Structures are given as C-alpha cells and as structure tokens.
Amino acid sequence: MTALDYLPNDYLRAQCATWVKPTSTERVSDTLQRAYRDARADGERLLGSALWDAWFKAKTAEGDRPDGLRRNEGTVLERFWARVIPGMDDHLYWDSSRDWQGRPIFQMFFGRTPDVKAGLPEGLIGGRDHLHVLAQRFAWQLRHGRIDPRIDVWATCGEQHCLNAEHLASAWRPRNEKQRLPDARVLEHIRACAEQLGDTPRQGDYDAWRKPSMIGSSSIASRFGSWSQAVGKAGLTPRRINRSGQYVRRYGREEILDALRAFAAELGRVPTTGDWERAEREPYRTTVSNRFGGWEGALKEAGLT
Numbered sequence: 368m369t370a371l372d373y374l375p376n377d378y379l380r381a382q383c384a385t386w387v388k389p390t391s392t393e394r395v396s397d398t399l400q401r402a403y404r405d406a407r408a409d410g411e412r413l414l415g416s417a418l419w420d421a422w423f424k425a426k427t428a429e430g431d432r433p434d435g436l437r438r439n440e441g442t443v444l445e446r447f448w449a450r451v452i453p454g455m456d457d458h459l460y461w462d463s464s465r466d467w468q469g470r471p472i473f474q475m476f477f478g479r480t481p482d483v484k485a486g487l488p489e490g491l492i493g494g495r496d497h498l499h500v501l502a503q504r505f506a507w508q509l510r511h512g513r514i515d516p517r518i519d520v521w522a523t524c525g526e527q528h529c530l531n532a533e534h535l536a537s538a539w540r541p542r543n544e545k546q547r548l549p550d551a552r553v554l555e556h557i558r559a560c561a562e563q564l565g566d567t568p569r570q571g572d573y574d575a576w577r578k579p580s581m582i583g584s585s586s587i588a589s590r591f592g593s594w595s596q597a598v599g600k601a602g603l604t605p606r607r608i609n610r611s612g613q614y615v616r617r618y619g620r621e622e623i624l625d626a627l628r629a630f631a632a633e634l635g636r637v638p639t640t641g642d643w644e645r646a647e648r649e650p651y652r653t654t655v656s657n658r659f660g661g662w663e664g665a666l667k668e669a670g671l672t
C-alpha cells in the first residue's frame with residue numbers, strides 16, 4: 368500500500384497529497400509522520416488528524432505498533448525515543464514506567480558499553496552506570512543541556528506529561544500554580560469551557576469540564592482576584608449572585624436594549640413593566656430600571672418611545 372492508501376477516502380487523499388511526498392529511502396510510516404508534521408506546521412488541524420491516524424495504521428501494518436516499541440537494547444537515546452508516542456498538536460506521550468505520582472520516569476542502565484551514551488549532552492550522566500530520571504527533565508536536557516537539580520521542568524501546553532521540548536519550561540522550582548501556567552493559557556481554558564457550554568461558566572461548571580492537568584477554579588479565582596474578574600479578563604460577561612445565592616447572568620446595556628426591542632416586536636406595542644414581569648423576561652424589571660434610571664428611560668434609549 369502507498370502512503371495515500373492509508374487515508375480513508377478520496378477527498379482526504381486529494382487534500383493531503385500536498386504533504387505526502389514519499390521517497391525511495393523511507394518507509395510509508397515515516398512518510399506519513401513527516402506529512403503530519405508538515406500539515407500541522409501549516410496550521411491544518413483536521414487534515415493533520417487524518418494523517419496521524421494514517422501514520423498509526425501504517426506503523427501497525429509494518430509490525431511496529433507505536434504503543435509497543437519499547438526495547439532495552441541500543442543507545443540511551445534509542446531506548447528513550449522508543450518509549451515516546453507522537454500525538455495530536457505535536458504532543459509527545461510517554462509509554463513506559465511512571466513514579467508514584469504518575470509522572471513519566473526513564474530508567475537507564477548503561478553497563479560497560481562505551482557507545483551506549485552516544486548523543487547525550489556532556490556531563491548529563493557523569494560516571495554512573497545507571498540512572499532513574501523524570502522523562503520530561505530528560506527531554507528538556509537533551510535540547511538545552513544539563514541543568515541544576517533544583518531547577519524544575521514542566522509542560523505549558525495543557526498536557527501535563529507532554530515530552531515535546533518546545534512545550535516545556537524550566538525555572539527554579541515554582542512555589543504555586545501561577546508560576547507554572549501563563550495567564551493567557553488559563554484564560555484560553557475558560558473561553559474553551561464557555562464555548563462548549565454555550566454560556567459563561569460558573570466555578571462548578573468549569574471544575575466539572577476541566578482536565579486533571581488544568582488548574583482548578585479556586586486557584587484561578589485566587590490568581591485574578593475573583594472568578595468574575597477572571598471571566599471578565601477572558602472576554603466573557605460575568606455572572607453575579609442574587610440574594611437567594613443563585614448565579615444570575617450580568618447583562619450589558621446593549622443586551623438589555625436588544626431584549627426590550629425583541630419583546631416589543633413580539634407584543635406589537637411598547638411593553639409595560641407588568642408585561643415584562645408576567646412574561647418572566649430577563650433581566651429583572653428592577654435591573655432594567657436601575658441600569659437606565661427608570662423603565663421609561665430604558666424604553667427611550669431602546670428607541671421605543
């Protein structure tokens with residue numbers, strides 16, 4: 368089978384042909400993996416997903432399931448990358464041992480073979496003949512060189528245990544979550560939650576939606592001063608709590624005026640406060656009056672009187 372044959376239909380084959388460029392010296396799976404990375408580099412998320420699925424199928428057909436490549440021979444680098452699975456959005460996932468906290472851990476045994484350390488940064492291993500190291504830390508040091516043991520390494524991409532060095536950050540061990548994840552990333556998570564819910568999320572909504580790798584709503588509220596302020600900085604309309612302890616959406620002036628115009632169109636005349644309350648429209652009549660200095664003021668600004 369050719370590389371394009373692993374795509375499920377003619378439409379995807381035609382769309383992905385731009386990146387699928389086989390050569391005589393590489394396997395079909397290598398061609399598809401390269402095509403996937405090129406498509407993602409061009410910003411093609413959906414087509415990249417199709418190419419990733421095709422790569423997985425090709426790898427399996429060649430007898431090398433990506434989740435079954437672990438081996439204990441070869442150099443340290445070969446053994447490390449044999450435990451890494453490429454994923455969507457250039458995430459790299461660990462397929463081997465983890466410590467008691469669930470963090471990927473790489474167990475290295477060197478023996479007395481001198482070439483087993485080939486390709487490792489100078490001073491990374493020293494004179495030891497074995498080493499257990501956090502996989503994220505090892506991936507970072509492969510790219511940037513040896514770092515002080517007191518310096519921490521963590522993922523900033525939303526995937527807690529991602530091993531892509533481009534998705535990792537390092538610094539003196541952070542004392543809190545604010546230092547670990549940039550504000551912009553936290554606000555992106557709030558917006559993504561709102562998009563899926565179709566409304567501004569409450570703290571409970573966000574905690575039910577978020578992945579375990581994302582910080583909780585209480586930490587977000589502490590970081591930004593309150594949950595409402597965090598929601599506002601994310602570009603969403605905050606909610607407020609009424610006297611009954613229930614969350615109520617906070618309406619903007621234009622939203623209220625639009626609601627008045629829509630209600631007037633339904634009635635075919637200018638609505639009264641009694642009409643508004645009997646129809647149980649939102650926001651409450653008192654909210655409309657307080658925002659515009661009275662019901663008549665709201666009707667006037669809406670162009671109804």
